[in-house]
Amino acid sequence: MLIIDAHLDLSMNAMEWNRDLRLPVAEINAREQGLTDKPDRGKATVSLPELRKGNVAVVVATQIARYVAPHNRLPGWHSPQQAWAQTQGQVSWYKAMEDEGEMTAITDLASLEKHLALWNDGTPNDSKPVGYILNLEGADSLVTLDHVERAYNYGLRAIGPAHYGPGRYAQGTDATGFMGKVGQDLLKEMERLNIILDATHLCDDSFWEAMDHYNGPVWASHNLCRALVNHNRQFSDEQIRELINRDAVIGGALDAWMMVPNWVRGQSTPEGMNCNLEVLVDHLDHICQLAGNADHIGIGTDLDGAFGREQSPYDLETIADLQTVPNLLRKRGYTETDVEKIMHGNWLRFLRRAWK
Numbered sequence: 531m532l533i534i535d536a537h538l539d540l541s542m543n544a545m546e547w548n549r550d551l552r553l554p555v556a557e558i559n560a561r562e563q564g565l566t567d568k569p570d571r572g573k574a575t576v577s578l579p580e581l582r583k584g585n586v587a588v589v590v591a592t593q594i595a596r597y598v599a600p601h602n603r604l605p606g607w608h609s610p611q612q613a614w615a616q617t618q619g620q621v622s623w624y625k626a627m628e629d630e631g632e633m634t635a636i637t638d639l640a641s642l643e644k645h646l647a648l649w650n651d652g653t654p655n656d657s658k659p660v661g662y663i664l665n666l667e668g669a670d671s672l673v674t675l676d677h678v679e680r681a682y683n684y685g686l687r688a689i690g691p692a693h694y695g696p697g698r699y700a701q702g703t704d705a706t707g708f709m710g711k712v713g714q715d716l717l718k719e720m721e722r723l724n725i726i727l728d729a730t731h732l733c734d735d736s737f738w739e740a741m742d743h744y745n746g747p748v749w750a751s752h753n754l755c756r757a758l759v760n761h762n763r764q765f766s767d768e769q770i771r772e773l774i775n776r777d778a779v780i781g782g783a784l785d786a787w788m789m790v791p792n793w794v795r796g797q798s799t800p801e802g803m804n805c806n807l808e809v810l811v812d813h814l815d816h817i818c819q820l821a822g823n824a825d826h827i828g829i830g831t832d833l834d835g836a837f838g839r840e841q842s843p844y845d846l847e848t849i850a851d852l853q854t855v856p857n858l859l860r861k862r863g864y865t866e867t868d869v870e871k872i873m874h875g876n877w878l879r880f881l882r883r884a885w886k
C-alpha cells in the first residue's frame with residue numbers, strides 16, 4: 531500500500547542529530563552507540579531506505595528553527611536571522627539529497643503526478659527518490675514577510691505559524707494568546723502565495739484566530755485528540771469539527787505521550803503504557819466518528835521528531851512498519867476504499883484541490 535507521511539523532521543535529523551539518512555536505520559543507530567547528548571541516540575526509526583521499504587512515496591518534510599527571546603527557556607536561536615540561516619542549511623541538505631537522486635521536490639500538481647506515476651509503475655522502489663513537500667514548522671525564522679516569497683521560490687508549500695511556546699507570528703503549544711496583526715499579515719501573504727496553513731501546534735486562541743482570518747487550504751500535519759489524551763497540544767472535538775468543515779486532513783502522530791494518557795517523559799515505556807499502533811487507530815477512529823466518514827484523516831507520524839523508539843509505539847521498529855496499519859484498520863471494519871484514503875488518498879485529494 532502506498533503511504534504518505536505528512537510530518538517528518540528529516541533535515542533536523544541530518545543537520546542537528548548528524549544522521550546520514552541515506553543509510554539503513556541499523557547503521558545510523560550502530561554509529562550512535564555510547565552517545566548520550568540526546569535521549570533518542572541509537573533509537574532512530576527513520577531513514578530514506580526505510581521509507582522506500584515501507585512504500586512511503588511522499589513525505590511532508592520540515593524546516594524548523596525557533597527564535598527565543600531572553601526570558602524564553604526553550605531551546606532556540608537568539609535572533610530571527612540565526613533561525614533563518616539554520617533553515618537555509620536545512621534546505622541545502624534537501625537539495626543535496628535531490629542531487630544524489632535520494633529525494634525529489636514536489637511543489638505542484640505536475641511534479642506530484644509524475645512522482646506518483648514513478649512509484650506506481652510496478653518496479654521495485656529500492657532506488658526511487660522519496661518525494662518531499664517542504665513545510666516550515668514554526669514561522670519564527672521568517673525574518674520579514676518578504677521572506678515568505680523567498681521561501682516559496684525555493685519550494686516551501688506549507689507553514690505552521692507556531693511550534694512550542696511563544697512565537698513571533700503566533701502562539702504555540704503550552705503558550706496562550708493571539709496572533710495579532712503580524713500573524714494576520716503572515717496569513718494574508720500565505721493566502722496570496724497559496725501556501726497551506728498547518729494548524730498543528732497553534733494554541734487555542736491562535737487556532738481560532740487563524741480560522742477566522744485564513745481563507746486558503748488548511749491541514750493539520752501531525753495531531754491527535756484531546757478527548758483521548760487531554761493536553762493543549764491535541765485538538766478538542768470543536769476544533770476537529772471546524773477542520774472537518776474546512777475539508778482539512780489531520781495527520782495521526784506517533785509520539786507516545788500524545789497517544790496514551792499519563793505518559794511521563796524519560797520514565798514511561800511504550801510497553802509499560804501499552805502504547806502500540808492500535809492506539810493510533812483509536813485516535814483516527816475518533817475523528818472519523820465526528821466526521822461520519824474517513825475523509826479527514828491521514829498519517830503524519832513525526833517519527834524521530836526529537837524522540838525515538840523509547841517514545842514510539844512498541845510494535846514499530848522502523849517507519850517501514852507503517853505497512854501494518856492497513857490491517858489494523860481493516861480489523862476495525864474500515865473498507866478497502868477507506869484504508870486507501872487514510873494511508874494516502876486523503877492527502878492526495880487535499881493536494882489536488884489545493885494546487886489545481
Ligand SMILES: [Zn+2]
Binds near residue numbers: 667731752832835
Ligand atoms: Zn511538531
